[in-house]
Amino acid sequence: MSVVTVQxxxxxxxxxxxxxxxxRSDAPDVHRKTYSAVSRERFFxxxxxxxxxxxxxxxxMEPKVINHSMSEAAKSGRxxxxxxxxxxxxxxxxxxxANGYCxxxxxxxxxxxxLVRREVEHCDMLAGFIPIMSxxxxxxxxxxxxxxxxxxxxxxxxxxxxxxxxxxxxxxxxVQNYNSVLTLAHLYQLSDAILVHENDIVHKICxxxxxxxxxxxxxxxxxxAHQLGGVLQPTLTPVxxxxxxxxxxGELMSALACHPEYKLLSVCTIPQMASSSIAFSxxxxxxxxxxxxxxxxxxxxxxxxxxxxxxxxxxxAGRSRSLSAGSFNTSLxxxxxxxxxxxxxxxxxxxxxxxxxxxxxxxxxxxxxWKSPVPFNKYEKSATLVSNSQALLRPxxxxxxxxxxxxxxxxxxxxYVKFGISEEDFLDSFTSLEQVxxxxxxxx
Amino acid sequence: MxxxxxxxxxKCSLQxxxxxxxxxxxxxxxALREHAHVNKRGLYDEALSSFFRxxxxxxxxxxxxxxxxxxxxxxxxxxxxxMEEGVVHRILQGPLREVFDSAxxxxxxxxxxxxxAVGNLxxGSAxxxxxxxxxxxxxxHCDCLQCFFLIHSxxxxxxxxxxxxxxxxxxxxxxxxxxxxxxxxxxxxxxxxxxPYNSVLAMKELTEHADCVLPVENQSLVDIVNKISxxxxxxxxxxxxxxxxxxxxxxxxxxxxxxPFDAMNNIVxxxxxxxxxxxxxxxxxxxxxxxxxMNLVPFPRLHYLVPSLTPLYTLxxxxxxxxxxxxxxxxxxxxxxxxxxxxxxxxxYLACALMVRGNVQVSDxxxxxxxxxxxxxxxxxxxxxxxxxxxxxxxxxxxxxxxxLANNTCVKPTFMELRDRFTKLYKKKAHLHHYLHxxxxxQSTFSEAxxxxxxLIEEYHHLDATKARLxxxxxxxxxxx
Numbered sequence: 005m006s007v008v009t010v011q012x013x014x015x016x017x018x019x020x021x022x023x024x025x026x027x028r029s030d031a032p033d034v035h036r037k038t039y040s041a042v043s044r045e046r047f048f049x050x051x052x053x054x055x056x057x058x059x060x061x062x063x064x065m066e067p068k069v070i071n072h073s074m075s076e077a078a079k080s081g082r083x084x085x086x087x088x089x090x091x092x093x094x095x096x097x098x099x100x101x102a103n104g105y106c107x108x109x110x111x112x113x114x115x116x117x118x119l120v121r122r123e124v125e126h127c128d129m130l131a132g133f134i135p136i137m138s139x140x141x142x143x144x145x146x147x148x149x150x151x152x153x154x155x156x157x158x159x160x161x162x163x164x165x166x167x168x169x170x171x172x173x174x175x176x177x178x179v180q181n182y183n184s185v186l187t188l189a190h191l192y193q194l195s196d197a198i199l200v201h202e203n204d205i206v207h208k209i210c211x212x213x214x215x216x217x218x219x220x221x222x223x224x225x226x227x228x229a230h231q232l233g234g235v236l237q238p239t240l241t242p243v244x245x246x247x248x249x250x251x252x253x254g255e256l257m258s259a260l261a262c263h264p265e266y267k268l269l270s271v272c273t274i275p276q277m278a279s280s281s282i283a284f285s286x287x288x289x290x291x292x293x294x295x296x297x298x299x300x301x302x303x304x305x306x307x308x309x310x311x312x313x314x315x316x317x318x319x320x321a322g323r324s325r326s327l328s329a330g331s332f333n334t335s336l337x338x339x340x341x342x343x344x345x346x347x348x349x350x351x352x353x354x355x356x357x358x359x360x361x362x363x364x365x366x367x368x369x370x371x372x373x374w375k376s377p378v379p380f381n382k383y384e385k386s387a388t389l390v391s392n393s394q395a396l397l398r399p400x401x402x403x404x405x406x407x408x409x410x411x412x413x414x415x416x417x418x419x420y421v422k423f424g425i426s427e428e429d430f431l432d433s434f435t436s437l438e439q440v441x442x443x444x445x446x447x448x
Numbered sequence: 449m450x451x452x453x454x455x456x457x458x459k460c461s462l463q464x465x466x467x468x469x470x471x472x473x474x475x476x477x478x479a480l481r482e483h484a485h486v487n488k489r490g491l492y493d494e495a496l497s498s499f500f501r502x503x504x505x506x507x508x509x510x511x512x513x514x515x516x517x518x519x520x521x522x523x524x525x526x527x528x529x530x531m532e533e534g535v536v537h538r539i540l541q542g543p544l545r546e547v548f549d550s551a552x553x554x555x556x557x558x559x560x561x562x563x564x565a566v567g568n569l570x571x572g573s574a575x576x577x578x579x580x581x582x583x584x585x586x587x588x589h590c591d592c593l594q595c596f597f598l599i600h601s602x603x604x605x606x607x608x609x610x611x612x613x614x615x616x617x618x619x620x621x622x623x624x625x626x627x628x629x630x631x632x633x634x635x636x637x638x639x640x641x642x643x644p645y646n647s648v649l650a651m652k653e654l655t656e657h658a659d660c661v662l663p664v665e666n667q668s669l670v671d672i673v674n675k676i677s678x679x680x681x682x683x684x685x686x687x688x689x690x691x692x693x694x695x696x697x698x699x700x701x702x703x704x705x706x707x708p709f710d711a712m713n714n715i716v717x718x719x720x721x722x723x724x725x726x727x728x729x730x731x732x733x734x735x736x737x738x739x740x741x742m743n744l745v746p747f748p749r750l751h752y753l754v755p756s757l758t759p760l761y762t763l764x765x766x767x768x769x770x771x772x773x774x775x776x777x778x779x780x781x782x783x784x785x786x787x788x789x790x791x792x793x794x795x796x797y798l799a800c801a802l803m804v805r806g807n808v809q810v811s812d813x814x815x816x817x818x819x820x821x822x823x824x825x826x827x828x829x830x831x832x833x834x835x836x837x838x839x840x841x842x843x844x845x846x847x848x849x850x851x852x853l854a855n856n857t858c859v860k861p862t863f864m865e866l867r868d869r870f871t872k873l874y875k876k877k878a879h880l881h882h883y884l885h886x887x888x889x890x891q892s893t894f895s896e897a898x899x900x901x902x903x904l905i906e907e908y909h910h911l912d913a914t915k916a917r918l919x920x921x922x923x924x925x926x927x928x929x
Contacts, residue, residue: 014733014734018732066457066734066736067494068494068730068734069734072730094457094494094498094592095457095594095738096457096594096736096738096739098736098738098739098741098742099739099742099743099835100742142739142742172814173832174814174817174818174821174832174834175832175833175834175835175836176733176834176835176836177739177743177835177836178743178744178799178801178830178833178834178835179742179743207810207811207814210811211811216811217811218809218811218812219809219810219811220732220809220810220811221732221733221809221810221838222732224810404924405921405924406831406832408921408922408924408925409828409829409921409922410829410830411922412829412922413746413828413829414747415746415747415798415829415830416742416745416746418747418748419741419742419745431925434925435925435927438924438925438926438927439927442927
């Protein structure tokens, strides 16, 4: 079962290239033949000459990044992108969502759909699509939204899992909050689930856990790729009957995307440390899982500065939650992925505690557990947690608040109207997201 | 895959008048040098193609070469306009003569007599068609243009008058192409008496027809040049002023001799070089020209972006410790580094862009933004609004550089002072007859220009008034559950 990745804009193309690199270099051990074969089939295809090509479509409105990603891939010698798998223009989207969505998207629809179709034809069975993009700029966000819509239209019964990178809170792009609001509101209707990485968090991981001094975007992208790889590489699932699952995206959706109003997924991995430290560390499942559980409920997305004071409120207390009160993170559903040595003996009871979940689903349905005996990316034992919880509520609310303040003064609106969206469209997007915020706030 | 004609994002410069042409030519000179420094294999790549045509004179069909081949003859995508012959004539005799196609030049002999009306109306009407034709030629394919760079002074007649006529022409003929104007404003001591008239008349055009304006004041350039020569004279040991620095001299460029005003023009040329760097070279966070207007212009008329360039001089070291790097960021906000006489730190920021070149990573950028942000007053609805770009290629002779563009109310005093100088003359009707007897010129042109400037000042004033006030968050939409 194969996954087709669509890399959109600068961020999408940079992250995508790192992701394929991670997946290709994971499990070089010759004894992990089945694992490697499944991973290869899932993300790569073999050319007649035996070279491995990524099942990816690369899209950007300017050529420099795609050229760079393609040459970086080829340099590795282990994999590459298809020669004709890319589409680029020379105009750029000017950081304008409307320019991406209303102008570039429709203009290049045929070319993009053709590239996707060709990639899909190479798959024996399609597991689903993963568009990778940022929300701050114009191409990833605007063209990305349009392309997601096209995927929906052309492949109505396929799964679409969007991976989004949210920008630093103290800007990279001044209109990033507008672009983010417009993207999220639209994707909520189009996507099956939205997996989010936040630059601020990943930056902290780089500085505090990986101890990188001068952090570059390559470092950021590599962490994102590592975490995504931890989600997407082969695992044995409860329903896969002792073999590596062939429906990774579908099963992820069943595990986590149980309600149309709740589609935001966050990721965290443990451990995460500088490569030089790994050899000197010992890992035990009880310690790893204890930390991970506390990271989940105290909403710290990284292992460092965890607030151990946070605990689930007693069942007896009236559990009305507001955005500001309490730092306890309620989950709707969790997907816990364990990789490495002794996975079968790991005790995950802590994640089945009904107190950490909302009451709608019984805990044994709220928690899904996937395992793989193969150590992932140099870690003897590692755990990845994909959560549908209140973890993204605060950053989402901040994003909407800032965008709304800007909208209240109508700043920059003329730049969007110029390309075909109206104030009404903005209001609709704000309304949709307030709905999402409200839904997540009320999880109890 | 279907054959899509790749729409190139071409940039075209329009240099109008004496000052405009001097600055423009210095820009092309430096651009050539920059590309030669980086592009050792002589390949005509995409970056080059957006600024230069590649012409093989041996070809019979006009000689245009495609991207990917070797460099034959680079021709700047530029149109040079002057109503006197002197400056353009000198350029055509100098080392840059091969860079400009004679078809791209438009000259006349008599000059505009420092009269905006002569430039805008008399010459404007006479040369309208000719200018449009030259533009189309320089652009090759009209739908491939991304941006026009207009360069002219405000105080004279040709640059100011004909330059702004060309600006409105661009809006009519190529409405979707971004128009960025680099405008040189006269100082109070300017020896052209009518420069306030010319400047205010031109400003109305800039406010109405430009997408963004980079105002540069002559006095600031003079101050900066003086500062640099002071530094080179009492240079501390170990702090060597690199001779080939692009800021101070044209050494290493095509033109070898340094003339008066060259140093000032060099600074403005560097501004243009830096603002276009991310379009021309790779980086981890690209910032294209169309992103500049998008991010820095929240309301159509408020598009005056104050530039600052740092560092102004090269330091001897190649390995510059982080402390020095941070100093570069601090300097970008100091009033000594602004290209107009203004103090942005004590006015209100609407938006700010930082374009970094060289070996600088995102963490350096973030650290400095966090460090400097608390001392910079930002408008309530854009508290964290920064536009950032990282280009890996530094300017020749530097290891890194920073261009900051600020949409800041600190332009208000500059505009108010200009209005005062205008009003002083206008009240006495001094020299008015020189303008009014030009065909097409009326008294109302003056009063409209004055109103336009006053309205602009008012808009900045209103924003300033919000500075001290604590603006609460706008009440959010409430959702029925």
